[in-house]
Amino acid sequence: MDENNGHDDVLVIGAGMAGIEASLRLALAGRHVHLVEESPCFGGSVIRFEDIYPNMDCATCMIAPLQQDLLQNASIDLLTLSRVEKVSGNAGKFKVRVKKKASYVSAETCIGCGMCFEACPVSLDNDFEEGMAQRKAIYVPAAGALPNVPSIDTDNCLRFKGEECNACIEACMFEAIVMDDKDEVLDLDVAAILVATGYGLMDLKPMKRFGYGKVPDVLSSVAFARLYASNGPTEGELKLRSGDAPSSVAVVQCVGREETGYCSAVCCLNSLKFAHYVDHKLPDAAVHVLHTDMCVPGKTHQRFRDKMVEHGADLVFATDVKVGKGSPGVKIAYKDGAGKAAELKVDMVVLAPAFVPSEGSKELADILGVPLDGTGFFAQGGNGGGPVSTAKEGIYVAGCATGPKGISQVVMEADMAVAAILTGTDGGVS
Amino acid sequence: MTSSDAKADSQGFRPRVVGFLCNWCSYAGADLAGTSRLDVPAAISPIRVMCSSRVDPVLIMTALMRGADGVLVTGCHPGDCHYDKGNYFARRRFALTDQILTSLGLEPERVRLSWVSASEGPRYAEVVNEFIEEIRELGPNPMRTNRSL
Amino acid sequence: MARRIGFFICECGPNIGENVDIDAVLNAVEDMDDVVLAARFGLMCSGPGKDFLKANIKTEKLTHLVVAACSPKQHELTFMEVCEDSGINPFLFQLTNIREQVAWVTKDKEEATEKTIRLAKAAIRRVRYHDPLSKTALAVNADVLVIGGGVAGMAAALRLASPERRVHLVERSSSLGGRVVAQGPIYPTMASGGEMATAMVDLVEGNDWIVVHRYSEVSVVVGFFGNFEVVVTGELEDGGTLETKVNVGAGVVATGAEVLEGKPLEDLGHGSIDGVVSSAELEAMLADGSIGGKGGKAPKSVAFVQCVGRDEVGYCSEICCMNSAKQARLLLEAAKGAKVHILYRDLCVPGRDQQAFLEGAVKAGANLVRTTSVEVGGSKGGITVSHSLGDGKAEKLMVDMVVLSPAMVPPTGTEGMAEMLNVELDPSGFLLEAHAKLEPMAAGIDGIYLAGSASGPRSVSDSIVQAEACAGRVLSSLIPGRTIEPEIRVSHILETLCTGCQTCLEVCCYGAIVYDPMKNVSHINAAICRGCGNCVAACPSNAISLYHFTYKQLYQEIVEAIR
Ligand SMILES: Cc1cc2nc3c(=O)[nH]c(=O)nc-3n(C[C@H](O)[C@H](O)[C@H](O)COP(=O)(O)OP(=O)(O)OC[C@H]3O[C@@H](n4cnc5c(N)ncnc54)[C@H](O)[C@@H]3O)c2cc1C
Ligand SMILES: Cc1cc2nc3c(=O)[nH]c(=O)nc-3n(C[C@H](O)[C@H](O)[C@H](O)COP(=O)(O)OP(=O)(O)OC[C@H]3O[C@@H](n4cnc5c(N)ncnc54)[C@H](O)[C@@H]3O)c2cc1C
Ligand code: SF4
Ligand code: SF4
Ligand code: SF4
Ligand code: SF4
Ligand code: SF4
Ligand code: FES
Secondary structure (H helix, E strand, O other): OOOOOOOEEEEEEOHHHHHHHHHHHHHHOOEEEEEOOOOOOOHHHHHHHOOOOOOOHHHHHHHHHHHHHHHOOOOEEEEEOEEEEEEEEEEEEEEEEEHHHHOEEEEOOOOOOOOOHHOEEEEEEEEHHHHOEEEEEEEEEOOOOOOOEEEOOOOOOHHHHOOOOHHHHHHOOOOOOOOOOOOOEEEEEOOOEEEEOEEOOOOOOOHHHHHOOOOEEEEEEEHHHHHOOOOOOOOOOOOOOOOOOOEEEEEEEEHHHHOOOOEOOOHHHHHHHHHHHHHOOOOOOOEEEEEOOOOOOOOHHHHHHHHHHOOOOEEEOOOOEEEEEEEOOOEEEEEEEOOEEEEEEEEEEEEOOOEEEOOOOHHHHHHOOEEEEEEEOEEEOHHHOOOOEEOOOEEEOOOOHHHHOOOOHHHHHHHHHHHHHOOOOOOOOO | OOOOOOOOOOOOOOOOEEEEEEEEOOOHHHHHHHHHHOOOOOEEEEEEEOOOOHHHHHHHHHHOOOOOEEEEEEOOOOOOOOOOOOHHHHHHHHHHHHHHHHHOOOOOHHEEEEEEEOOOOHHHHHHHHHHHHHHHHHOOOHHHHHHOO | OOOOOOEEOOOOOHHHOOOOOOHHHHHHHOOOEEEEEEEEOOOOOOOOHHHHHHHHHHHHOOOOEEEEEEEHHHHHHHHHHHHHHHOOOOOOOEEEEEHHHHHOOOOHHHHHHHHHHHHHHHHHHOOOOOOOOOOOOOOOOEEEEEOOOOHHHHHHHHHHHHHHHHHEOOOOOOOOOOOHHOOOEOOOOOOHHHHHHHHHHHHHHHOOEEEEEEEEEEEEEEOOOOOEEEEEEEEEEOOEEEEEEEEOOEEEEOOOOOOOEHHHHHOOOOOOOOEEEHHHHHHHHHOOOEOOOOEEEEEEEEEEEEEEHHHHHEOOOOOHHHHHHHHHHHHHHOOOEEEEEEEOOOOOEOOOOOHHHHHHHHHHOEEEEEOEEEEEEOOOEEEEEEEEOOOOOOOEEEOOEEEEEEEEEOOOOHHHHHHHHOOEEOOOOOEEEEEOEEEEEEOOOOOEOOOHHOOOOOHHHHHHHHHHHHHHHHHHHHOOOOOEEOOOEEEEEEEOOOOOHHHHHHHHHOOEEEEOOEEEEOOOOOOOOOOHHHHHHHHHOOOEEEEEHHHHHHHHHHHHHOO
């Protein structure tokens, strides 16, 4: 497929929805793509959700064919456990240094059987599951995560702590574990760079009023999404810490909106989706959605809201929300539409934290020499270009790296960046 | 969960079930059951089709006439079909299959349509287990004698 | 030529090797018809494994290959490549999945072995009936049709037009620019919409590779991705029409949206009470300077009423909250100290920048009022607006002007457009996307794309993003001088069996089937068919067959699968 001998290769940073879409499209057009992803698996945030609004598509089903295409595409080098370290040069001829962390498992020989992690004696909380499940020091983040090749977490592996352990090496029949694997440095020449590093979620702990980390059964949105997922820690059962099913759940929106000063665009819809989750798995449980504005923009989302209400979601206008221990359960104090104090007692509370810039945005922006905006997301539209351009020619940005948005908009921006890269000019009219 | 389901039970019954799995969701779900090392009864023989809509009454009847004790068709959840609406058509055709079965004096329960997504490894295992259990209760396909055809 | 089938089973180390009695499997299949070799290997997908396959294909002169190993999702392509490298058509191969779907899910070795034998035999019997299939390469026309000359249509045209790619831009009105060309400042940048759109019009008109058809509509579109035939019908000055035929490879629909009119507005005094205007009318007054600007008048007190017609249409129009914030700002600039109330239900300001823009309006003096119902009445001193607050209490406002924010609705002619293009409409009456998440810029028909408000209300910036996304899709798949390779495993109709009942036409979601009234048979266009097999199941005459999933092939699988 490579027709231009590497002179017009593209570097894509971040392999979430935006990075995947752009890479596949660029490869289709005959470009060679280096796709740099810092985590051990690719797919970004969406691989943690089972269903997505507004049509309740299964995210795994939706993204799996794209992931497979990508893994089998000879024009795309997927570099997991990798980060961009240095960038110099200009549009058309950037020099990029990528550091690929050693995984200690050979992707060529590993067949993904999982024997090694069964053998590993070290267990720790799995971040991918928001700590609700355990993983080993040699691990894949979740069943079905791709590429299906484990890696060793050197912070926790006994060998890297100077202790004696050969458990995984002995368990692997394929001699796929390479303890002398080394970090690799790759120097790439690329014509264009696309930043698709996505978002993070606001840290809930400092916002004491929401009780996160203190009150039991107060969960983050992602944790709740994992509870619902068939490949998650409970195989899809919605459970309280006690192991019982909740008989009532409240979803609290706009958590952190005051702090960030913007609306995160997907939380209302996402919270309605959670109401559907509860309705689907626990039809007798009550669901309350505490919102300020119910933001359901566009031609389809209001219908989605109406459907959720039909299915029993109780939409509650609430400001000044405070979450505390109930006895039993969780108690929520808030002000209702008339400004009067009100209270709600439920078994479980799900908090929808605001989107924030992904960790490392600042560092990456500095490496690339492009600015962030006041909110800390990558600044758009510099250089007289459109929403996917940055202040630097040849460097583009797409998806939640520039702010909160849903998957459709993420995909459109990715394709817009593809258009700009393929025509060699910055995106659009400001 | 029965662990020796492909072996004959006390009445000497070894159920044989054909599973038509759509390529995009259900086949991936069945693979995930494997990656997660779940128990799936060996009585099921998976056959991959691109979409559940390819599975017409003729194929299902063929399997039953040849002696299958049951036919399981799995496709993407409504709305998730890789070909837009294939699974809706599959569902519609199922009503027809039901009628044919009844008119032939076969229990409609011998044929089942289920939705299994790519992340639903556990669900796939559960659906197959339940179905095989049901087939066990129904006993052998009365048309089985034709199997030597 | 006699078939010579090679059967290979992969041990996958202990994964299959320890859970399945490989020798028993080899014994069970080696005497089957046409099987000339049954062999095992430790790790078939490895380099040595592939070499092992290749060597055996050569020495045994194999014509067909069956591999029992892992999921086709893992290594089907790997082994198809081995076939190709060894001169076997890759479709004369079958992979049967005995790892994920046997060895890993079956505890009892005896059962696993038995199931493996069933699946192996099914694959072997199936492969005997495989047909060699090959890729076809279709030459494409890289030109593009764009329908609608608003900002979305112009953005797509400008991105796509090049010396190798002509763009036909069809606009039904007298001039390009759409809604934005007549607009004043646009949120969130407050740059002049009129100036921006005019600059785009100039670029389009100065572009040698864009052919603009004004006063024109598209009357016919037939064909498929890469090869559409289009008729553009233009109105002539003498009242006659001119038909122009153009050939393109793809089409972008950018026909925009219109503003709701009628009852929901009339109920709030539009057309009967002086000073009650729609946001579009205010937009025009702000743009032409009759309000604000030098010498323009400016109302001292204004009430914006949001969500007009929202219940009737059933959706939130996405742009109106922001637009009212913008218009409020402009009115407050025109008349310092004016009283401006925005009566809203939910504030819809999604995304990074929008809330800050809204807060800007509040800082400038706009008063946001959350309300549940609004009534408008005329009176001597102005207009009365009564509305209820969250606590159920009613409040009355007296204002000079009421601005209604009506819903955005699909433009007239959308139904006809949908029918012509074979594209579906969504419940709101806009053109429907192929996939709400993965293909929000594409219609369900390959090669037809959707840009701007044509598929739902959108801001200028989002309209342009979507238009550019359409361009990205076209630029990456429809490349001048390159061919496209349609799906190989497609369906085809046996004319001798087809009775012309056209049942199949109704079930195909892609419009791949056409009926030929002359011959009274239907025909599948292999360039459009995606190979789902839906039509096969629908045909009452068994006239349709899906390559690689033919009845015969599946039958062979079934027979062995239930032994
Ligand atoms: C709880 C929840 C539910 C949601 N549900 C829905 C829904 O139902 N429907 C919907 O449309 N949207 C939903 N969303 C929004 C959706 O998740 C986003 O729109 C989408 O995932 C964004 O894709 P992205 O590619 O921009 O970013 P991401 O998915 O965040 O991907 C970014 C990738 O970049 C990698 N990365 C980050 N920094 C670096 C770096 N410096 N170097 C290398 N790699 C890096 C990350 O590891 C990640 O893989 C939901 C969001 C949340 C929080
Ligand atoms: C009052 C008001 C204020 C607004 N203010 C803002 C703002 O401040 N900021 C902002 O971002 N957005 C604003 N918008 C939204 C903005 O107008 C739209 O985003 C924009 O017009 C969308 O552009 P478009 O090209 O999709 O459609 P349009 O501008 O509607 O253009 C569509 C074009 O297609 C042509 N057409 C239609 N049907 C056919 C056919 N069958 N054949 C050929 N041609 C056809 C039409 O004649 C028209 O020229 C506002 C909207 C309104 C109503
Ligand atoms: S060496 Fe031991 S601790 Fe480290 S990953 Fe392997 S098994 Fe786990
Ligand atoms: S490293 Fe070895 S044991 Fe671990 S998954 Fe890969 S092949 Fe299996
Ligand atoms: S954007 Fe605002 S005014 Fe418009 S329909 Fe939505 S909520 Fe109502
Ligand atoms: S359904 Fe069958 S018989 Fe009817 S038109 Fe189509 S191919 Fe011909
Ligand atoms: S196989 Fe599917 S896409 Fe092809 S013609 Fe039949 S119904 Fe249409
Ligand atoms: S592709 Fe799974 S049901 Fe159609």
